[in-house]
Structure formats: C-alpha cells, structure tokens
Amino acid sequence: MVDWEDIRHFLAVAQIGTLSGAARNLGVDHATVSRRLAALEAALDVRLVDRLPRSCRLTAVGSQMLARAKEMEAGAHGIARLAKAAHAPLVGRVTLSAPPVLVTHLLVGHLARFRARYPDIRLSLSAQGQQVSLSRREADVAVRLVRPQEAGSMTRKVGAMAFGLYAHRSYAHLAAPERWQFIAFDQKFADMPQQRWLLGIAGDRPVACELNHISEHLIAVQAGVGVAGLPCFIGGRDHDLVRIGEGSPPFARDIWLLVHRDLSRTPAVRAVMDFVAAAISENRDLRIR
Numbered sequence: 001m002v003d004w005e006d007i008r009h010f011l012a013v014a015q016i017g018t019l020s021g022a023a024r025n026l027g028v029d030h031a032t033v034s035r036r037l038a039a040l041e042a043a044l045d046v047r048l049v050d051r052l053p054r055s056c057r058l059t060a061v062g063s064q065m066l067a068r069a070k071e072m073e074a075g076a077h078g079i080a081r082l083a084k085a086a087h088a089p090l091v092g093r094v095t096l097s098a099p100p101v102l103v104t105h106l107l108v109g110h111l112a113r114f115r116a117r118y119p120d121i122r123l124s125l126s127a128q129g130q131q132v133s134l135s136r137r138e139a140d141v142a143v144r145l146v147r148p149q150e151a152g153s154m155t156r157k158v159g160a161m162a163f164g165l166y167a168h169r170s171y172a173h174l175a176a177p178e179r180w181q182f183i184a185f186d187q188k189f190a191d192m193p194q195q196r197w198l199l200g201i202a203g204d205r206p207v208a209c210e211l212n213h214i215s216e217h218l219i220a221v222q223a224g225v226g227v228a229g230l231p232c233f234i235g236g237r238d239h240d241l242v243r244i245g246e247g248s249p250p251f252a253r254d255i256w257l258l259v260h261r262d263l264s265r266t267p268a269v270r271a272v273m274d275f276v277a278a279a280i281s282e283n284r285d286l287r288i289r
Helices: 004-016 019-026 030-044 060-087 100-117 193-202 214-222 267-281
Strands: 049-051 056-058 092-098 121-127 141-144 153-168 182-184 207-210 227-231 241-244 251-260
Touching: 004 019, 004 030, 004 049, 004 056, 004 060, 019 030, 056 060, 092 100, 092 267, 100 121, 100 214, 100 267, 121 267, 141 267, 153 193, 153 214, 153 267, 182 193, 182 214, 193 227, 193 251, 214 227, 251 267
Parallel strands: 092 121, 092 141, 182 207, 182 227
Antiparallel strands: 049 056, 141 251, 153 227, 153 241, 153 251
16 A cells, blocks of 8 residues: 555655655654655655655656546545544525526525524625626625526536416406416517517417516415416416416426535535525425435
C-alpha cells in the first residue's frame, strides 16, 4: 500500500525542485523529506527522482506519477472541504427564488416545518417569474421550470408539474365540450409552454378571459368563468373543481433546482435545497415521471 504522506512529500519535491525547499514548505527537516521519498520509491519499486547536487529532477515515471499525485491532492482537499462544511453552523440568511405558482401554492405551506427544524436559518423566499443570476448573487438557490444553463452552477431535476383541464362542478357547459370557453394568459405569454398547450386544446373555441397568474386562473375557474389549465397539484385539491378533457394531450413542466457550485456544500444552503426537494417529492402530482 502507498502512504499518502509519502506522496505528499513527493509532490513537494516535484513542485519545488529541491529537498531543502520541500522541507521548508512542509515544515519538516531535510532528512524527513528524503526518507519519505525513498519510502515511496521502495513501495513502488521505481525511481521517481534523480537527486542532483543542487536540485531534484523527475524521471519519466516520476513525471507521469506527478499528474496522478496532483489528482490525489485535489481529492484530499475536497474531502477536507466537505468535512469543514459539515461542521459549519446551520445559521444565516439564504435567498430562494422560485416561480410564483410554487411559492404561493406549495413552499409557503411548508415554511413552519422548515422553521421548526432550522430555527437559525432566515429563509428569504422570493416569488419570481423571471430568471435570476446566481453568479451575481441575486439568489443563493433557484427553482426553475426550464432547464438552467448558467455556468458555474449545479442543476438537479427534482420534479415535474403536471397540468390538467379543470372546471367548477357547477360550470354551465360542463357536459358540453363544444361550448367550453377557456381561461388563458394574455398575449405576452404566447410562447409559454402551458399557454401553447391550452390554446392547442381550445382550438376554435373561445377564450373567455386572459389573466397573468395561475392564482388568478384558479379564482376565475372557481367562479365558473370557464375552463382553465391548472397544475394538478392545485386543481386536484379543490373538491369543487372537476378535472375534464379526458383524452386531451398530457402536459407537464419539469422542475429544476439550481445552486452555484461555490455554495453547494454550505450547510444552510443545503438545508434549503433539501427543503425544496422534499416539499416537491412529497406531492404525488409533482413527482418525476
């Protein structure tokens, strides 16, 4: 077995070029560096360094060994960072940006549980339809309904928001699909996937009204205005709404969790990410299909 300490001393010699320089860098004496280097060469049964009067020069095998040793060093530092992060306190302010539909109808309802578990984390929860920049620290964690492409960030798919057609059980044309009227978004949302899906189903049938937010669509359909395309996790829990349109094309929006790589191991940030992922996975209408 190769001793990591022997490799660490070899790295110092290879990078600095002298035994004495490596000794100063490591805070040990010249003899220790020489002994560690000799032990590594004996364990591998190969010469790694040519010892010259005033310097050390890597052999061909030593040069190959250097690249692997650097990888081991990077891994060792990574382990140290993980350990340090694990012992960091679960305190501080964490900003979370998420689509309004998930903030209003899902995440806010779980805040009491989060607060009970992490009383020293101040969660700043922002309902935002537009994408924020994690690299500019506009948020620490973000939830998005389109796959993120932001450089320097880590992305994970955590759910899929299924949609369905809903109407109030007292809707006048419930049993007459040819007379349905639809609740849609306004023209500036023409390219939004759920708008295209809904209008594709509506076809030549009329749009009763245009509203800009899912919460408004929910209120309108509850008032019997018409047929709305709602996330199933919202429409399915209102017992006065009926899911209709059997045979309509299925539709879902993927849910992505995003964090900047530099913050991904921070305990408070990890706690918020776990909170979001758990809240989504616990709802059967938001689980990955």
